[in-house]
Amino acid sequence: MTQRPDLFEVIDTTWPAAAQHRAGAFLVREGRGGGKRVSAASAVAPWGESDIDAAIATHKRLGQPALFMIRGDEDALDAALAARGFDVVDPVAMLAAPVAALATERPPPITAFCLWPPLAIMRDLWAGEGIGPGRQAVMDRAPAPKCAVLGRVADRAAGVGFVGIHRGVAMLHGFHVLPELRRKGLARHMLREAAFWASENGADTLSLVVLRENAAALALYLGAGLAEVQGYHYRLAPGAA
Numbered sequence: 001m002t003q004r005p006d007l008f009e010v011i012d013t014t015w016p017a018a019a020q021h022r023a024g025a026f027l028v029r030e031g032r033g034g035g036k037r038v039s040a041a042s043a044v045a046p047w048g049e050s051d052i053d054a055a056i057a058t059h060k061r062l063g064q065p066a067l068f069m070i071r072g073d074e075d076a077l078d079a080a081l082a083a084r085g086f087d088v089v090d091p092v093a094m095l096a097a098p099v100a101a102l103a104t105e106r107p108p109p110i111t112a113f114c115l116w117p118p119l120a121i122m123r124d125l126w127a128g129e130g131i132g133p134g135r136q137a138v139m140d141r142a143p144a145p146k147c148a149v150l151g152r153v154a155d156r157a158a159g160v161g162f163v164g165i166h167r168g169v170a171m172l173h174g175f176h177v178l179p180e181l182r183r184k185g186l187a188r189h190m191l192r193e194a195a196f197w198a199s200e201n202g203a204d205t206l207s208l209v210v211l212r213e214n215a216a217a218l219a220l221y222l223g224a225g226l227a228e229v230q231g232y233h234y235r236l237a238p239g240a241a
Contacts, residue, residue, distance in 0.1 A: 014164030033134025
């Protein structure tokens with residue numbers, strides 16, 4: 001039986017950095033405006049204080065703030081960065097569910113579609129949510145299979161998302177529904193369509209990440225049948241926010 005990939009591996013593959021750089025015991029991602037997930041350093045080997053210094057220097061060379069991703073079992077690294085004055089930012093919940101539990105009924109006609117490349121209106125919806133050229137470039141360089149999910153309600157484009165697959169696990173990124181068109185069931189329709197697409201492209205699990213402070217989105221995903229399986233947060237260099 002093929003071993004299930006770790007969700008951090010799924011993130012790195014379906015939401016890839018522009019480049020990756022080894023700095024001692026750390027892997028430093030080069031984001032080029034793609035957001036924290038593709039601009040953070042992660043420990044990939046036993047580390048020491050000199051390795052932290054090397055990662056910080058690599059961030060500086062790349063022209064991006066010194067940022068570290070702290071996974072659930074990395075208490076020692078968390079403490080070491082806290083001692084240096086690094087601030088906790090953006091605690092994240094990682095959620096997942098079997099595709100079969102989500103792909104139970106197709107959304108109503110003309111409600112949700114999966115396609116690639118994205119339509120211009122989809123790129124406009126992302127841009128309006130702050131998912132601009134740097135983050136859209138992440139989607140463009142992600143490997144196939146991948147799709148963009150378009151949601152429609154009230155006879156207009158109202159929602160958008162991106163899904164990539166790695167080793168049988170689909171991950172949803174950049175999920176957004178226009179605020180004025182929420183609470184109409186569109187988000188659940190889009191989740192179901194993403195699950196059907198994932199199943200049709202060889203995935204048996206659908207996953208996503210969501211900021212813990214986004215209580216409404218977290219409640220939506222949990223209510224739709226996803227469950228929290230892991231989590232992480234970042235440590236950001238003092239004064240870099």
